[in-house]
Amino acid sequence: MDGFHDLGGVQGFGAIPHTINSLDYKKVFKQDWEHLAYTLMFLGADHMKLFSVDEVRHAVERIEFRQHANTQYYERYVIATASLMVEQGVITQQELDDALGSHFKLASPARSNGRAALSGRAPFEVGDRVVVRNERVTGHIRAPGYVRGKEGIVVHRTTEKWPFPDTIGHGDKSAIFQPTYHVEFKTSDVWGGACDDGFVVVDLFEGYLDKAPQQGAASMVKTNAAGHGVPA
Template sequence: MDGFHDLGGVQGFGKVAHAIDTDSYKPVFHEDWEHLAYGLMFLGAAHLGKFSIDEVRHAVERIEFRQHAGTRYYERYVIASATLLVECGVITQEELDAALGAHFQLASPARSGGRPAITGRAPFEVGDRVVVRDEHVAGHIRAPGYVRGRQGVVLHRTTEKWPFPDAIGHGDTSAVHQPTYHVQFEVKDLWGDAADDGFVVVDLFESYLDKAPAGQAAGAPARPSRQPVAA
């Protein structure tokens, strides 16, 4: 689904504040409470086995736009985990409200049942030119909006396979396992000639990709065939 969480390539937000620590990756968390938010997610996913990490990601996507804009990264995972724990019957809305002393706003209900992976195709190989399927789905999807319909080159295919996010993100434990591909895109093919020279590498599941049509220019988006997907 497309929402506030997927802002890659969107203009008007100014420079992104960031810091690079060349000595260490620590501290992982910037505030003391953040590790508790992270732990809550794995309490539900691993210890209790009530949901998957992809379902947590989908719940983050379901957070109402204004609430999403007014919260920080780990706050969203508290909201998402709490939402799933309520939906799974581990805790109630009333218990959350009582603990908070006010109404705890959960994420919106899911509006999609997800979709299965594409199967029966030969895997892509390193060096293949591929195009990202230009799909807009109502449910969870892990293909960033800014690469959909764009062509890139496969740099790597993982040996490990994982459940297709669009299925497991909706609780489908029978989701087909697929490899992911490191696909390299030219920056100008994504954002036009006003962009700087360079490349962007995106990790994409197999079902998000097709072989690029022979003879089609790299920068030409495959948008005329766009079809909304009822997921």
């Protein structure tokens, strides 16, 4: 699901101040109320077992664009968690409105039931050249838009596995568990000549990746008018 949250490579924001923070409470949370957003999320996800963290991420993506643009990071998690609790029948819209003293705007309803992961393939190995599947879906997806269709190199594979986000993010507990891969991309391959030389490493689930075509095979493929690779 592509939206306001996926801003990698978008220009026009000017210089963005950045500092490396420790895990000290006061540096992680800039305002005293912010930790309550995460507390509320894990109350629903872990203690009450109402939904998964991926469902919360999907609910954040479902926040209407103008509302998203006018709220802070942790406010979006309050909205997302409240939306899921209403959808699960734990609280009502009226109860939220009464507590706020005005209308509490929730995230938009989901427009997709999600999708299953690709399975039955051999795992990728460190050093493999891979290409991110160039997919656009209406539901939850954790492959950033700016690397879809791009080729990179696997530099690490996790030993742990997690449920595929595009499935579990819609509440489907049949999600296949997969490892994730740290894939290194040349910045020029991702953003062209408009950026400094360097590399970016993105953590991607196995289901988002394909083996990159071999150099010899790649030279024998052309792209037709619809953008699909066909034999030359």
